[in-house]
Amino acid sequence: MTRILHRRIEPALPVAVSGEGVFIRDSNGKDYLDASGGASVSCLGHRHPVILTAMRRQMDELEYAHTAFFTNDAAEALADDLVAHAPPGIGHVYLVSGGSEAIETALKLARQYFVEKGEPQRTQFVSRKQSFHGNTLGALSLAGNPRRRDAFEPMLFRSHLIDPCYAYRHQLDDEPDEAYGARAAQALEGKLIELGPETVIAFVAETVVGATAGAVTAAPGYFRAIREICDRYGVLLILDEVMSGMGRTGSLHACEQEGVVPDLLTAAKGLGGGYQPIGAVLMVDKIYDAFLDGSGSFRHGHTYIGHPIGCAAALAVQKVIREEHLLDNVVEQGERLRRQLTQRCSGGGNIGDIRGRGLFQAIEIVADRSTKKPFPVEARMAQRIHQAAMDRGLCVYPGSGTADGQVGDHILIAPPFIVEGGNIEAIVERLGDAIEVALDCNKAGPILAEQ
Numbered sequence: 294m295t296r297i298l299h300r301r302i303e304p305a306l307p308v309a310v311s312g313e314g315v316f317i318r319d320s321n322g323k324d325y326l327d328a329s330g331g332a333s334v335s336c337l338g339h340r341h342p343v344i345l346t347a348m349r350r351q352m353d354e355l356e357y358a359h360t361a362f363f364t365n366d367a368a369e370a371l372a373d374d375l376v377a378h379a380p381p382g383i384g385h386v387y388l389v390s391g392g393s394e395a396i397e398t399a400l401k402l403a404r405q406y407f408v409e410k411g412e413p414q415r416t417q418f419v420s421r422k423q424s425f426h427g428n429t430l431g432a433l434s435l436a437g438n439p440r441r442r443d444a445f446e447p448m449l450f451r452s453h454l455i456d457p458c459y460a461y462r463h464q465l466d467d468e469p470d471e472a473y474g475a476r477a478a479q480a481l482e483g484k485l486i487e488l489g490p491e492t493v494i495a496f497v498a499e500t501v502v503g504a505t506a507g508a509v510t511a512a513p514g515y516f517r518a519i520r521e522i523c524d525r526y527g528v529l530l531i532l533d534e535v536m537s538g539m540g541r542t543g544s545l546h547a548c549e550q551e552g553v554v555p556d557l558l559t560a561a562k563g564l565g566g567g568y569q570p571i572g573a574v575l576m577v578d579k580i581y582d583a584f585l586d587g588s589g590s591f592r593h594g595h596t597y598i599g600h601p602i603g604c605a606a607a608l609a610v611q612k613v614i615r616e617e618h619l620l621d622n623v624v625e626q627g628e629r630l631r632r633q634l635t636q637r638c639s640g641g642g643n644i645g646d647i648r649g650r651g652l653f654q655a656i657e658i659v660a661d662r663s664t665k666k667p668f669p670v671e672a673r674m675a676q677r678i679h680q681a682a683m684d685r686g687l688c689v690y691p692g693s694g695t696a697d698g699q700v701g702d703h704i705l706i707a708p709p710f711i712v713e714g715g716n717i718e719a720i721v722e723r724l725g726d727a728i729e730v731a732l733d734c735n736k737a738g739p740i741l742a743e744q
């Protein structure tokens with residue numbers, strides 16, 4: 294009996310009672326290897342003593358002070374730290390309580406920026422198919438994820454969707470990587486010209502696509518071409534690194550590996566590592582300066598922004614990552630994970646693609662590897678694999694709609710940055726078994742590949 298409206302009403306969920314390192318224990322004493330950090334959240338694993346101490350210390354000093362009346366040391370220290378390690382040109386941050394709030398904030402910052410600058414005719418956003426930016430109405434309006442949008446479609450504003458840069462499905466057979474990157478970026482220019490570039494506020498994209506398509510990295514040169522197109526038309530570039538940022542791909546910000554600096558950069562999940570709900574929007578100086586030289590105030594705010602305990606936790610998380618050189622481990626274990634996944638899984642006729650960067654890897658599952666044909670929605674293949682993995686004491690993050698927003702399945706693997714070689718072996722073994730079991734169940738059942 295539960296009084297909570299859970300994400301799914303059935304089946305009942307296990308009860309998480311404790312955590313330690315990369316493991317979560319349920320109320321039956323079963324341990325789960327947390328191979329996705331929830332949804333790419335728990336970058337330091339569970340119950341890290343340094344973070345708990347930092348939170349306790351902050352609780353003993355100040356638990357909350359409204360940001361309309363006060364600033365606080367924890368928030369100022371976190372902002373200083375984020376700016377000190379940000380890409381060049383980023384000088385300020387806006388602190389929020391999660392990923393969707395970060396995106397809502399970025400959209401409103403971008404819009405008010407143009408109002409401050411005397412370009413109020415800029416009202417439109419461009420985003421990408423197979424994307425996810427959060428479940429609040431503004432963030433959902435950007436999403437190229439019909440299954441998450443369907444019920445709410447009449448309430449969403451219109452964002453103009455272009456194709457993602459998704460080599461596995463969109464790169465032509467004989468097309469070099471760079472040529473594909475340039476072609477995919479050209480879709481943005483085409484869309485801007487169609488809309489009238491002077492009416493567009495910003496282009497919004499996940500630097501590495503997470504929940505909807507599964508660790509899809511852009512082709513070489515794609516984001517540099519995107520940056521140039523945005524600059525050519527005076528359109529802002531918003532990169533959503535809620536899932537892929539804060540070290541997950543092996544550099545603090547995923548955009549560092551693309552050689553671009555966005556105008557607005559969102560962060561959340563790995564920022565606080567799950568110790569507190571927190572997010573941030575990092576902004577380049579021209580955005581801050583437009584507010585400074587203009588109205589002097591951003592018409593926005595939430596009750597819990599800059600929350601002292603959230604900020605203290607996030608600062609402690611970021612310091613531990615640096616002091617323990619954990620990004621080196623992200624790169625090393627990420628390569629090990631990819632190697633072992635390839636060895637264990639790539640022989641099967643249903644493994645379409647294994648991809649990703651750092652400790653942000655995914656497997657795309659298909660009904661037929663030679664044609665890349667996905668399983669039908671009703672097969673619920675990603676969910677089946679997820680359940681089979683949970684049965685084996687492994688948490689991975691399932692996603693569907695991978696191929697075109699509607700059909701397609703992937704499994705995202707995003708373990709904590711403290712993961713060790715033995716953990717990687719266990720992840721790959723259990724996941725390999727779970728995939729085989731889910732595929733066997735599908736063969737036994739009446740569900741066939743989509744025609």
Ligand SMILES: Cc1ncc(COP(=O)(O)O)c(C=O)c1O
Binds near residue numbers: 427
């Ligand atoms: C890229 C991206 N942006 C935004 C969000 C929304 O974050 P939250 O669930 O913290 O609101 C998510 C959540 O998965 C995400 O993956």
